[in-house]
Amino acid sequence: MEFRHLRYFLALAEELHFGRAAQRLSISQPPLSLNIQQLEASVGAQLFTRNSRGVQLTAAGQAFVPAARALLAQASDAAREAREVAEGQSGELHIGFAGTMLYCGLPQLLSRFQASHPRLKLVLLELSSSEQLSELVRDRLDVGFVHTPRVPPGFDQVLVVSQPLVACLPQSHPLARADVVGLDQLRGEALVVVSRTVSPDYHARILSECEQAGWLPPAVHELRHWLSVVSLVSQGQGVALVPQALQQSALAGVAFVPLAQADVRYDTRCLWRSGRDQMALKDFVQAVSADFAPAG
Template identity: 30%
Template sequence: MDFRQLTYFMGVASELHFSKASEKMFIAQPALSRQIQQLEKELGVLLFERDKRNVKLTPAGEYLSNEAQKILSQLDHIKHRTQLIHNGEEGEIRIGHPGSAIYSVIPPLLSALKLFFPNIKTNLSEMLDSSVIEALKKHEIDVAFIRELHPDKYLTSKVVFREPFALILPESHAINENNFESLAQVKNDNFILPPRNSSSVYHDLLLRICEREGFLPNVVHESNYGATILKLVEHNLGVSVMPISYKFSSAIKVKFIEIKNVPERTNLSIIWRKDDTNPVLKHFLKVSDSLDFSDGHLLK
């Protein structure tokens, strides 16, 4: 019993008329009859009761009709899903990202992806910039958001979001949006920053901003994770400078003051393997291209 025989059988079972079934399936009636006879012979049962006027299913034919309908429906489903997966309209994409990206580009991007490709599943992993390149090369993720780019012949990237920095202060700090003028006002404060060896370009950028204001920050605590830095600031253990998108994080009691008098911005780029064969990736990138990640205040 094969797929073709089941299809012919279901054609006759639905019409209960050999001539009509043969016309619908574009097969000569004698050939259709032979297919049914071969199926009956193979199964050793009678599937149809026939006379000159009527054709009806036997009990065995009724059972086969019910079961065959399930099988054919499942095959149609498999065929449809196979096509979706081949076209990248169904599947999974694994995304690496820094903590701040969840407060800026990721929510609108995933919302748009769900709207256009509801069968695509996303797997998110928060990771450091220093871990992203290795994870991509090991095929542990398919795409990532990264702040510090490292030239690599196997990878390609594009900048998708630029945002200003903010001064992060405990709620009790004397400086606020009304009296803030420059970072020089916190030159005597303790700072909480990411360590230099984890993201040297990003770290050096923060130092350059401070140097322009005439001081080097007194770093008393270091952390790679934004949520940790925010919590330390909340507990009055120092101040920090971070991407302003962290303003939209959980309800931590700190003050965010945008640093407007500096030209530096922090970039967020998408990076992926040049030879990636995951068909979902092309749709992910296409959706990201369609969104307007405006400079600075995406979620404001």
Template identity: 40%
Template sequence: MDSEIELRHLRYFVAVAEELHFGRAASRLHLAQPPLSQQIRKLEEIVGYPLFLRTTRAVKLTAAGEIFLERARRTLRSVIEDLAEARSVGRGELGALRVGFISSGMLTPLPSMLGEYRRKHPRVDLQLREGFSSEMTQALLDSLIDVAFLRDGGEVEGLEAETLSSEPFVAVLPAHHALAKSRTLSAAVLRDEPFVLFSPRAGRLAYEKTASLCEAHGFRPRVVQEAPQWFTVLRLVGAGLGVSIAPACIERIAAPDCVCIELSGTSVRSDVDLVWRKDEERAIVKAFCDLGREMLAQRHRG
């Protein structure tokens, strides 16, 4: 019999219990009094016991009615809270969001975007995961993360990508290098230099973009040392192990023992892409991507 109880029965009961008057309760519910009385009697039949003591002069709760009032209020509150939570999830304001990013992304507007997202969506459990572009790409394909910021991620089947920021490349030289005081230089002058670069396994397209700057002048970079992070690359360049070519943002972490010099005669740029799965339909991911586009548009307007 319990399955026959409907939310309207609970709302009607709470109104009568709080007013202790069928007429006032009916007015509060915008109902006629006879249908309200009928529904209360039906509820009492379902419960199996009277919930009200009715006399010509007053309406009072029975002991069963007092207990049921507490439970009915709790149930209605729970329904309201559940509806609000479901709507928040539907709007992308609640839940867990797993975001992957490459370390050089921390030198771009990415941290500002993440901070803005946390301010706008404080109830979202934002989980950040750092790694190479290749690692983040695979994590997306394996559904281990929901969205990622990649350095020149390229086209990957099953994934959608949108470029959020783009920057030129710079040459990175030891501070004591003969060309260190140059305002600009061509990659051609690096032909005979040893290079310190990240491994192509970290991101194939990013590596090939870097190499293409040298290939445009008829040579491939002679890599004598690979390094996993740009900070390490800079320290090794500063120590004199070689030169490098890097996205312009790394100048923010360059130490005094190395210099970053604008590369001339090239239109190749390094892109930071926002990437997600093509079959992704959740509002929480859409809201995150929308914020990325919004902040990008603001930067362009600025």
């Protein structure tokens, strides 16, 4: 059974006249008759009766009409879905991101992109940089926003955000109202950081900067999320060095003060697999490049 057979069958079922059905299909009567015979052989039942009064549907033919229409509709829907996926207008796009991107323009980008791709499903996953790298390599993510320069082989990247780290201090801290603070001025303070397992590059960078400033924290509190870091600082449990964008979190009880070491920065890269034949991904990367360039 072929889709052609179904189209010919429905045309004849609706016209109940070989001549009119053939004209409607832009074919001659012999090919129409042959295709109906092939369909009946495939179904294993007579679908039409032919006599001097014309053509009539048999009981089997009447039962076959809604099924034939449904099959053709499903085929049409499948073809349309395939075209829309090929054009980047349908399907799914799995996007990983670290939490700070919520304060760096990602929600606005997603809103604009969704408006231009209304039938495309955006699946968002908040993951650490390490988790994103693992998911990207396994093709469980289409694109990720990571805070690491360690780009795996076979992936393209674009720098989307480069922001300074700032000191995050309890509001009661003596330096909370300072215009600028040096890392050496935080000597003796407990340090609150995102854990080594979640963000190994950031963790190593912060401890290295403290060491270069002659500051070895007496205690290091490791948390999984940036907002947890800021929240713990607000309760007076230490100080932190956090991306500047977290000032937008508006959590009470903390102050954000620029660092004297202005070169201590926090970079975010967008990663995706090279040469991926996925129009939705290409459109999204183009939108990212247009929104965030020239980040570097």
